[in-house]
Every structure is written in structure tokens, then in C-alpha cells.
Amino acid sequence: MSDIGLRQLDELWARGCDFLGSQYAILGGAMSWISERHLVSAISNGGGFGILACGSMSPELLDAEIKATQALTSKPFGVNLITMHPNLDQLIDVCGANKVGHVVLAGGLPSAQSIRTAKDFGAKVVCFAPALIIAKKLIRSGADALIIEGAEAGGHIGPVATSVLAQEILPEMASQLPVFVAGGIGRGEAIVSYLDMGAAGVQLGTRFVCAEECVAHPKFKQAFLRASARDAQPTVQIDPAFPVIPVRALVNKGTQRFAQFQGEVIARWRNGEVEQKAAQLEIEHFWAGALRRAVVDGDVENGSVMAGQSVGLVTKEQSTSDIIQELVAQAVVGLDARSPRKIA
Numbered sequence: 001m002s003d004i005g006l007r008q009l010d011e012l013w014a015r016g017c018d019f020l021g022s023q024y025a026i027l028g029g030a031m032s033w034i035s036e037r038h039l040v041s042a043i044s045n046g047g048g049f050g051i052l053a054c055g056s057m058s059p060e061l062l063d064a065e066i067k068a069t070q071a072l073t074s075k076p077f078g079v080n081l082i083t084m085h086p087n088l089d090q091l092i093d094v095c096g097a098n099k100v101g102h103v104v105l106a107g108g109l110p111s112a113q114s115i116r117t118a119k120d121f122g123a124k125v126v127c128f129a130p131a132l133i134i135a136k137k138l139i140r141s142g143a144d145a146l147i148i149e150g151a152e153a154g155g156h157i158g159p160v161a162t163s164v165l166a167q168e169i170l171p172e173m174a175s176q177l178p179v180f181v182a183g184g185i186g187r188g189e190a191i192v193s194y195l196d197m198g199a200a201g202v203q204l205g206t207r208f209v210c211a212e213e214c215v216a217h218p219k220f221k222q223a224f225l226r227a228s229a230r231d232a233q234p235t236v237q238i239d240p241a242f243p244v245i246p247v248r249a250l251v252n253k254g255t256q257r258f259a260q261f262q263g264e265v266i267a268r269w270r271n272g273e274v275e276q277k278a279a280q281l282e283i284e285h286f287w288a289g290a291l292r293r294a295v296v297d298g299d300v301e302n303g304s305v306m307a308g309q310s311v312g313l314v315t316k317e318q319s320t321s322d323i324i325q326e327l328v329a330q331a332v333v334g335l336d337a338r339s340p341r342k343i344a
């Protein structure tokens with residue numbers, strides 16, 4: 001790893017590092033049940049920027065988790081809140097009471113009011129922009145930074161690939177506010193490519209699941225180590241009349257059963273045995289608690305093993321700090337390879 005390459009990298013993501021207050025502009029994307037105190041503090045202590053996943057936690061649980069994370073790191077970290085949480089306002093208050101520096105609002109378009117409330121207590125607010133028009137709206141609503149996440153990512157996904165979103169959004173938005181790119185990033189060279197396009201930094205989730213500090217069940221980690229990119233597929237929807245929110249996860253008995261289950265429910269609807277609304281709810285409830293079953297209980301056959309396509313690049317369990325250093329070293333090697341010294 002050359003000093004010149006490292007300095008180039010420092011320059012390329014300086015804006016992201018300033019915004020986050022971290023050494024490297026690598027966000028550890030929030031993952032429900034996974035991004036808790038241990039992984040989050042390890043990412044921040046390793047020079048990245050950890051993000052706690054609030055998920056469905058109560059305000060009291062979130063308060064305890066933030067305090068526990070603060071006890072494990074003096075470095076900055078963020079909190080990811082899901083906008084449809086019934087107690088969103090209280091969760092924002094909990095972040096304020098604990099002086100959380102960065103709040104990430106995920107899972108739908110946040111209201112200008114939620115953004116303002118978080119900013120009023122001094123937090124920087126980061127929002128997901130799945131399209132250019134939404135990016136512009138979020139800026140008007142006061143977002144301080146954006147994450148663009150492509151369909152290669154693990155968990156809930158939109159339809160557009162990271163590479164296309166980056167081309168659509170970075171040239172227009174990167175001069176206005178820091179934009180972080182997520183989805184399908186597993187190596188440092190890919191990080192450099194998005195920084196080159198104007199990104200302030202990147203967000204990775206899948207790559208951190210097999211960190212030693214990650215509390216995910218050993219069977220969840222083994223499933224990651226065995227899987228290749230093509231095993232991480234979006235949920236199948238069998239009838240457009242019954243929309244399914246796409247989630248990218250490893251194919252298992254659960255995903256196969258889900259397709260069958262949709263068929264059974266839709267057949268009952270066609271026979272007049274169940275109303276459309278009730279049938280839709282049955283389909284939506286199929287996966288309730290399924291991520292927890294896989295991550296916490298280790299039921300990787302029937303639970304939801306959410307994973308991005310970069311799962312194929314996860315080949316061993318490593319310390320969080322090793323993962324971050326590996327990404328940085330690959331980024332520097334990528335930068336070194338194109339320096340004029342080598343071309344000459």
C-alpha cells in the first residue's frame with residue numbers, strides 16, 4: 001500500500017470523512033438484529049462509521065442500545081430509524097437525549113417534519129434516495145446527506161442497479177451534498193470507482209456480516225460463507241394483483257415455500273374464500289419475524305437470510321478492523337495501479 005495512494009484516497013473521500021467524523025468514509029449499513037452495539041462499535045473503532053439498526057425496537061430498548069454502544073466506542077456512530085415505526089417521534093427524541101450525531105431515516109420517504117425534528121437537536125440527517133426526483137425532494141426537506149442503494153444490496157431493495165443509480169444521481173447531486181453509494185460493494189476498487197464518480201463515501205452491509213464481532217448466529221455466517229452471488233435473490237411475486245416488497249435474501253426452503261404459499265392464498269381468493277385485502281395481509285405476514293429467526297435462532301432454512309450479491313465475496317470470518325483495512329488496501333492498490341508512475 002503506497003503513501004501516495006493512501007493520500008489520494010484520503011482526498012477522494014475527504015468530504016465524506018468530514019461529514020461523518022470518521023477516518024474512512026465507509027458506513028456499516030444498519031442491519032436489523034445484526035447492527036447492534038458490538039458490530040457498530042467495532043466498525044467505528046476500526047475507522048469506519050457504524051450505524052445502529054433500531055428496527056422494531058421500543059424507545060427504551062433503543063436508549064439502552066445507544067448507551068451501550070457509547071460505552072464501547074468514543075468514535076462517532078449513527079442510528080438508523082425506520083420511518084413507519086409507530087413511535088418514530090419518540091425514537092428521534094431518544095437520539096436527541098443521547099446526543100446522536102447522525103440519524104439515518106430509512107424504509108420510506110421521511111416527512112420534512114421528522115427531518116426537522118432530528119436536525120433541531122443538532123443531528124445530521126441522512127436519507128435514502130431511490131430516484132433523482134426523490135433526491136431533490138429530500139434536499140428541499142432538509143436532508144444533510146443521501147444514500148443511494150441499488151438492487152444488488154441485501155434486505156429491502158428497489159428495482160434499479162447501483163451502477164445506474166450512481167450515474168443518474170451522482171452527477172446532479174454530488175455537488176450539493178454528500179452522497180453515499182450502497183449495494184453490491186465488496187472490494188476497495190469498487191469503492192474507488194464510486195468516489196471517482198463523485199460519491200462522498202460508501203455503505204456496506206453484507207461484507208460485515210461475517211465479522212468476528214458480529215453477533216449473528218454461526219449458522220447465519222456459515223450460510224454467507226457458502227453462498228455465491230447468484231444465491232442472493234429477490235423475493236418472487238407470482239401475481240401483480242398481490243404485490244410483494246422485494247427483499248434480497250439467500251434462496252432456501254422459506255423462499256421456495258413463499259412462492260407456494262402465495263399460490264395457495266391467491267387460489268383461495270379466486271374461489272371467494274378470502275377477501276383480497278385479507279389475502280394481501282396473509283402474504284405480507286408470511287415473513288414476520290423471519291430475519292430474527294435466521295439471525296438470532298440460526299434457522300437458515302426457514303428464516304430470511306437477507307444478503308446482497310456481494311455475499312460471494314465473503315470468504316472468511318475476519319475481525320471488523322481487518323475487513324476495513326482490506327477494503328482500504330484494495331482501494332489504494334487500485335489507485336496505485338493507475339498512477340502515472342506505473343503507466344510510464
Ligand SMILES: Cc1cc2nc3c(=O)[nH]c(=O)nc-3n(C[C@H](O)[C@H](O)[C@H](O)COP(=O)(O)O)c2cc1C
Binds near residue numbers: 207
Ligand atoms: C441482513 C441485512 C439486514 C438489513 N437490515 C436493514 C435495516 O434494518 N435497515 C436498513 O435501512 N437497511 C438494512 N439493510 C441494508 C444495509 O443497511 C445496507 O444498505 C446494504 O446491506 C448495502 O448493500 P450490500 O448488502 O450489498 O453491502 C440490511 C441488509 C442486510 C444484508
